[in-house]
Each structure stands twice: as C-alpha cells, then as structure tokens.
Amino acid sequence: MRTWKLGFVICVWFLFTVESCLGRFVVENISLKVTSPENLTNGYACALANFGIPRYGGTLRGLVKYHKENHEACNSFSDGVSFKPENAGGLPVFLLADRGDCYFTQKAWNAQNAGAAAILVADNEDRLLTMDLPKDDPNITYLQNLTISSLFITHSLGSSIKTALENKDLVLVTLDWTEALPHPDQRVEYEFWTDSNDECGLKCENQLNFVKTFKGVAQILEQSGHTRFTPHYITWYCPVEYASSTKCKSQCINHGKYCAPDPEEDFSKGYTGKQVVVQNLIQACFYKVANESGKPWLWWDYVTDFSAQCRMKDKNYTRDCAGEVITSLGVDIKKIDECVGDIEKETENAVLKAEQDAQLYDAGRLDKKAVLKAICSGYKETTEPALCLSNEIETNECLINNGGCWMDKVANITACKDTFRGKVCECPIVNGVKFVGDGYTHCEALRCQVNNGGCWESSKEGRNYTACIDGHTKGCECPHGFKGDGVNSCEDIDECKEKRACQCSKCKCKNTWGSYECSCAAGLLYLKEHDACISTKDVNTRDGWGLAWVFIGLTAIGIVGYIFYKYRVRRYMDSEIRAIMAQYMPLDNEAEVPVTRSHGDI
Template sequence: MRENNMVCYLVLLVWFVLHGCCLGRFVVEKNNLKITSPLSLSGVYECAIGNFGIPQYGGTMVGTVMYPKFNEKACKSFKEADLNLKSKAGGMPIFLLADRGDCYFTLKAWNAQNAGAAAILVADDRVEPLITMDAPEEQDATPEYLQNITVPSALISRILGDDIKKALAKGEMVNINLDWREALPHPDERVEYEFWTNSNDECGPKCDSQIDFVKNFKGIAQILERKGYTHFSPHYITWYCPEAFILSKQCTSQCINNGRYCAPDPEHDFNRGYSGKDVVVQNLRQACFFKVANETGKPWLWWDYVTDFSIRCPMKEKKYNKKCADQVIKSLGMDLKKIDKCIGDIEADVVNPVLKAEQEAQIGKGTRGDVTILPTLIVNNRQYRGKMGKAAVLKAICSGFEETTEPAVCLSSDIETNQCLDNNGGCWQDKSSNLTACKDTFRGRVCQCPVVQGLQFLGDGYTHCEAVGALRCGVNNGGCWTESRNGKTFSACIDDRTNGCVCPPGFRGDGVETCEDINECKERLACQCPQCKCKNTWGSFECSCSGNLLYMQEHDTCIGKYVKTNNGWGVIWVIMIGLTAAGFGAYAVYKYRIRSYMDSEIRAIMAQYMPLDHQGEVPHHQAQENV
C-alpha cells in the first residue's frame, strides 16, 4: 500500500514541477571568469555558480588551474601523496579542473576541498547552455557531507574546458580570476531580499539546514531590518492540484481550499504522520504572521516566530499544530485574531489572497527567474547560489549594498578583513591628526578623501587630500603647515581662504609641508639706516640704534633721546623778553587810552556847572530856561 502511495505521490509531484516550469523559467545565475594567461586564452568568460559551497559574493579570487592526470572527474578522493592542491607560501591558490559525469557535483567539490583546492571548475561534457549545479535530493546525502562544503564552484562550457586542458598539456600556466562582484546588483543604500522557505522540518538535510540558518541568522537579520538597511520578506512555495485529481486522496491530504494550494507530504506517506495539508496551513500561518507583524511596524518578529516554532513545535514531538503555534504567537504579543482572519477558512472553495500572491511571486520576473529550489534566497531580485549559512548569506546581502554604504555588520571580522589596517590601504593619511582617506568597504578598501565635522577634503585620495571651506583651519589646520616656538604659533592656513596654504609674513615655503623663517637682517630687508642694528627672530626681526639713539620703525631711522643746540636758551630769553616788553607796551597804551577817556568825561561834566578859564559866565535866567 505504501509503495502505491509513493508512486501516486511522485507522479503528482512531477506534474506539479512540470506545470510550474511551463509557466515560467529557471534562471542560471552566473559570474565572470577572466583568464589572464596564457595570452591565447586571455579574456572574460561566463560560468554558472554552483548551488553549494560559498561563492565569494562581492569579491574576487585569483588562482592557477590544475587538471589531474587521473581521477579526472574527481569522483574519488585524492591522496595527498599523489595530488596536493594546497597552495604553498607565496604561491597562488589552486583551482581544480574536473570533468562532469559519474557522480554528484557536490562530491566533486568535496573531494577537491579535501585535497586543498581553493575552488573547483567543472567542465561540461556536452555542448549546451550552462546549468546550475545543485545538491542531490537523496536522503543519503548526509548533512555533514553537504554543509561542510565551503569551496566555491563553477560550471564552465565544454569548449572552454577543452581549451584549458590543451594549454595545460603544452606546459602553459593558466591563471584565472573568478569575479563575483557583479553577481548581485547593488543599486542603492538598502538591500531588498526574499527568503523562500518551508515550515516542514521532516524533509531531510535541506530542512535541517533551513532551520539552522533561521536560528543563526535571526540576530543579524533583525539588526539589518530594525535599522532600515534591508527590506525583508519571507515566501512559501505552493502548487495547485490538477482539476482531474481534486477529489483524490493525494490532493485532499496535501491541499487546502479545494486543491488550490498544495505541498508535498512530509514523510512521503499519505497514511501516517503529518500531511502536506498541515504544511500548507503552517506556511500560511507564518506568512500571515509576517503580514500582521509588518502592518504593526515590526516585521523582524517573523524571525522570532519561525525560530520559536521550530524549537517548541517540532513534528517529531507531535506538536506541529495550531495549538502550539497559537502559544508561540501569544508569547510574542501578536494579535491572534488578525492572524486567524488572514488564514481564513481552509476548507472553503475560495481563493486565499495571501497564498495566491505567493504563487504569483514564484514566477520569475525580469532577470530573477522562477523559484523552484528550496531554500532560495533572492537578493536585489537576483537568486543567491551557495551554502545557506550565516556568514555566506550575510556576505551575499552585504554585496547588494552600494559601495561605501554598507552597515557596520558587513565589516565584521567574521566576513571581512579591514584592508585599511595594513599600510593604511595605500591611501593618503595625515598621521598627526589620524585623518585618512582609506575607507573599508565590503568589496575592499577605497581611497576617498574624508569629510570631517562637515568639512570636505578634496584630492585624489592616494597622495593628497586638502581641506576646502571656511572652516578648514579648525580641522587639522586645513592641512597646512603650523609650528609653535617660545609661546608663539604661526600657521599657513588663512580662515578667509576656501583653499590653499600660504606661509605667513616672515616665512617662505609651500605652506603645506614647510614654512622657513626669512632672515630679514641677512637679506637686507629691514633696518637699513646707517645707525641701525638688526637682530633676526623666528618669524620677524628686531631693529635698534647705536648709542643713545631711538629707532623709529615708521621711517626706518634713528633719532636722539635729548635734543641739544648752542643757541637754544638765547632764543628762549629773547622770546621771553620780547613777550614781556610787548606786555608792558600794551599795558601802557591801555592805561593812556583809559585815562584820556576819563579826563574828557570829567571835563564835560564840570563844564555844565562851572565855566572854565576860557569860557564866559553864563546868565542865571538862561540856565533856568534850559532847565
């Protein structure tokens, strides 16, 4: 009976996959492979990124190719005595070239990694468009075998593989640069990424890897989302049942809403354990949880819910159900009624808007392609290929940021080495103020003149950076020369200049590195009068005069402290006598004129009452008449 169920399940599953494929297309994600030598092969070629190992998203890898003389398909392990691919000190990393066929791609990569190879290139065995090398679905592919593959892998065309083999046979060295920098777009300061997953925890190694990834990546994902660096959304793959099979046991046990939304049976057995229907409902519950959490401004709580549900409600403990899920939802403070309303009636013959949107999102748009592999990560509308691990995924997400805008978590020691720590990355640096043009980014350092306290530095970033602006003298003295001696400080930076450095008066030089004191005395620039003496000082000079003379700087001349002449006092006495004589003369004239005036007045008065000697007597009656 179980065998019959399995046959029905496989037939139905194959129909789902084929039907999904006919609606859209699967996109092979690629990166560039550049051959730098020999010259006969030099150029840029396309290669397909393997869906295992750790592609170096955002970076590059340089190595030299080695093709084994035996075990060309790398299906057997390499003995160290026969083939050692570990790079030696000072030597280039080694890329193993293997032929396609006879075993899984992952086994080839695993054997190459154990032999010490830095990467594996698999040459196709037929002339065809490049395909994506994927991990096997068989249950015997143990987690240790799959999850421990770390070397990046790439599938190259048969023609390129043959050309490389011919060059190696001639004794030529084939050097290759694997470039993943443009494998994921990085258009702005925020990364949009999707995680296509499944709530099923009984589907073998891939399910285990999904759960482990969610647990390990949760903290980083929540930091990125809380601070607005990313826009994350989870998604779930579902299929719909063919109309002819809606009433069959297979569809009724694996689908909800009258066959509209289906998922494979976890145990591949319709008669025991959980059914595909249970998986669809839980997927829908997780999708609705995210929808409600996003509406309340806390989309990052999805990571807590999925993590807690996997721990508290596993299938193995028979807790994979609504009751356990509701307890987790309540513990996170979410509105259970809103989530139940979003889920709706799973038995009704109606469309569920959430799952309908999920099915539409599966179909590829633009350069993305269909989502057919679980788990799948999509970064900036491009599918991620490689191991679903914390460091690997973070590296991929960080490569999606526009250069120099990566958050600090992208520059952590777990995934990135700060190149600015080694010789300042070869960039400009002012050691006195610890200013540097070296800026560490996820893709490597860039030499970019800094902005400090609102002040812009301009330059090539490699040999010089110069402060520009009115405030430039306040930061590192505008990059100009300055020095202090004996309590005096001179600077070549001028506040009212927007750029440039000019040595102050008394100095000459470039104003940046040096300003040397000018010896005004030696160069006859000061103290030119005959009696002058000149003493040079730092940044200036001092002039003095010999004897008892005083120096007048305005006229550059010397004058005496005491003015002495032979006729000085004589002139003074003459002036004093003259002034005294003038005073007496003026007084005499004054007295004479006053006295004459008074005499004439007195005579006039007396003439009225008594005649003078030369006048006759005035008759009395005449006087009366005049009265």
C-alpha cells in the first residue's frame, strides 16, 4: 500500500507562545544516475524541490544542457533558445543552472517555458537542501502552473557536469523516484495535520478555507476508494517541574501530558489552551469512531460544521456545541466520550499519545490545487480518477504532436492516453474494436476479440463459425458454406441442392451445417480430389499387383547385389594371394633373375 505523509500542519511550536504554520509536502531525496560520459558514471543523491510535480514511483531519462549566458536561469530564455526535444520521441532535456540571484521557482519557471523537462540546480557548496517556495512574495502568479521536476544537486556534481559539457561530452542522466515512495498502487494514503483553533488570524482562516474547498474532492476520492487520509493534531507536553503551574493547568490536560497554547496569548481572557486540546481530541476521536464504522470521510463534514457553528468569536467553542454537531451527523457520541476519557486524571490518552509519536513540525503553504496534485501524482498511470485529469491541474500531452504515439489520421484513432504524470502510448479499443501493437509506430485492429467484432457467430453440431476475421477490410463476411449479411445472420448453403458438390454420376450428396458430405453406393469408394466413385475391388486388385511388383523388384535387386558382392570378394582374395606368393617364388608370368657374385665373396 502506498503511504504518503503530506504533513499538512497548522501547528504551535513552544510553550506559552503561539506560532502557527501552514502545511507543506514532506520532501525527500531521490537517486540521480549519470550514464554518460564514462568518467562520471555513478549514482548521486539529489534533493526534491518543494514545488512542481514529482514523478513518484517512476524514472525519467534525459540529456543535460547548460546555458552559459543565462547560467543562473534567472532571466527568460530568448526565442532562439529552446530545450524541447529536437524531434518526436527524442530525449527530454534537463537544464543545469547555478544557485543564486533569484527564487528557485523563478529558475524552474524559466526552464519550463523554454521546454526543459527538469531543472538541476547546483549549490555553491557540497550539500543537499530543499528548494522551497518563496515566503516573502505571496503575489507570484506562476506557482500554480509550475509543473516540471526540480532538483538540487551538490556543487561538485554540478562542476563535473559543466566540465564534461565543455569537453563536448554527451551527458545523460536518469532521475529515479522509485525509492522516494513505495511503488504506486490503486490507492494513495496521505496524512493531514491540523488544529481546531480558529483564532490565529489570517493563517487560521486560510486553513478553514482549505478544509471547506477541499472537502468535496477529499470525500469523492475517499468514498470511491482512491485515497485514504488520516487527520493529525499537534500537541506538546508540559515539563514535569511546571505541571502544577497556572500556565500549564490552563493549557494542558491529564496533568500536563497534552497541551496547546492559549489562543489569545492572554491567560486572563477568552478560551484556554486546555479547551483547544479537548476539541482537538474530540475531532481525533470523531475520526477514529467514523473510521471504525467505515465512513472516515464524515470527518470532513464534522470539521467544516464545527468551524461554522462552534467558533470562538461566537462564544460557541464548547463541548456541548461539538456534541450537537456529532449528533447531527449520526455518529455515536457515547463512543467519542469513551475515546476522550477523563481529562483530569494523570493517565495517558491513547489517541493523543499516538499523535505525539507521529508528530511532524514543518512549514510551508497550504493550497487545494497543490494538495490535489500531490495526491494524483501517487497513482500509477491510467489508474488515476477523473479529477486528476482536469485542465486545472495537468496538461494533456496528447494534444501536442499526438504525444509521439501512433495515430490513424483518417479514422482519427490514437494510441496516446493522457495520464496525470504524462502520456502513455497504448493501442486503444474503439467501438468494440481492439487494437494491438507497440503503440508508438503501429497498432492494428483485433476487433474479433471484442464482442466478435459485432459480427454473426454461432455453434452447432460441434462446430463454431464466425463472420468476423481480424484484419478483414470488408467488415463482417459470412464464412465459406454460408450466405447472408454477416452481421445479423448467416444461413447455411445447401451445396447438394445448388449442385456445388458431388457431381459424378454415382455420387450421393448429404448437406451438413456449413459444409457437405459425399459418398458412393455400396462397393464404391469416393475420391474427393477427382469427384469420382471407383470400385473397392479394383482398388484392392490394383493394390495387390502393386505390392507384388514391389516385392519382385526388391528381390531382384537383392540377388544382383549379392552376386556383385561375391564377385568383388573373389577378385580381392585372388589379388592378395598372388601378392603373397610373389614374395617367395617366381610366378609363371615372371622371368628368372640370374645371380652374380663379387670377387670378394667366399
């Protein structure tokens, strides 16, 4: 199961002070592997930025480029500079830029507008930090449209890549998000960190507005099984030596074990931090009970209704008001009271203890679109819900050069399928016709596999016939032995009546479904290839003489072979005997050789 801690936080940081902070995505490091040139081939760590759309669970291979004149990418690239692939199906381009002089987001925005698929920002030191959103300029308008992958690399790696590029080397890099999160499945899990305090000014209003606007999306995704979320609440504990102090008693429950700051930072008026902790605990228990009943999405209804009916400024921030909202939603309030327990006892509360164990403290922005993008990026391609394919949060790559996929322009059929994390080239099914192929260069119809291509099909007498033939350009056509339109019906042709078969004088014809059978009268054999009937006696006689002649021929060959063999053996033996005798005595056909002696012989 994919688990993703988004870490949305409305948090307090320290005892007796209030410092609210909005949630952000918990960023992580991913793997960067250089595959060329050879001297740089290795794996390197790089840090994900806190903006753009990470390709969680996937990889991206590209070509690195560096622009010396605009090396920090703080200026827009001129019309003559483009980092788009040179041709369809070409490698995407990763822009290498140096840190400095402008926001990280500005660098990424300029790179994206120039066609880069990712930006690698090299630090001025050998360290890995998270590139964050600008905090001092909330009026930046391009952030919601910033989608390219943005990563931070070390100074030494950036320098090595620049040197390779100066040497005219081809620098190929693969970015790997597969270890950043578990591999995607059919459901995304995310965690939502929040707080029931509604008196922290603009930031609390921002949080409440987010809950209201995201509620519908969250419930649709949850009820359809696409997501599973878990709300969390920030708490802290009071040091034991201060547990009996007035401030701790005002801000804590269970003898200082679970605390929240005073909403107004004034202990003499308004609501106390203790009341905030109690409301946080009620909301956490509401989720626990609703989740156990199989309806965790009711939490969103409770939080929005509570924020509307039980606000601090209306003096309704009470347990009684919370009880009325719980009852209106049909949740068992007794189970929630049991979960809350006795807040005056010096005992641990299981729910708040679990919250402290899982607690995250982080800062950032909270935005409906950003959260939805984060959730959608967790789905495997083609499994995401329709919400993730809206023009508001993603770009349909199939609209540009058909995504580099196969397309039949005449029939207006394409293999390009839009997904949240990009396009996939997958042969389609169109009007019941299934296409197969690689999706890039070709797809061909296999319509007969889907509803038999809409053609006639029937089985009878142990035979099955269909009017659909894959690759057939004429649509539906009755098979041999049938006639009809091929769509609604195909009728058997009676070949016997139409004199299409068994035409010899002694032949008998029998019609069958889709075919026919020919036979002859008793004592006759039908030869299909000749469409003729012949006597079985003639066949037997002919076959008998044929076997006899074969036997005679084989016997004759055997006798001749034996005689020839004996002749060769006799000749061989004679030659051997004559050779042996020649060594010991003159033969009749050889002259005697006179013997002479030298004068030195005795």
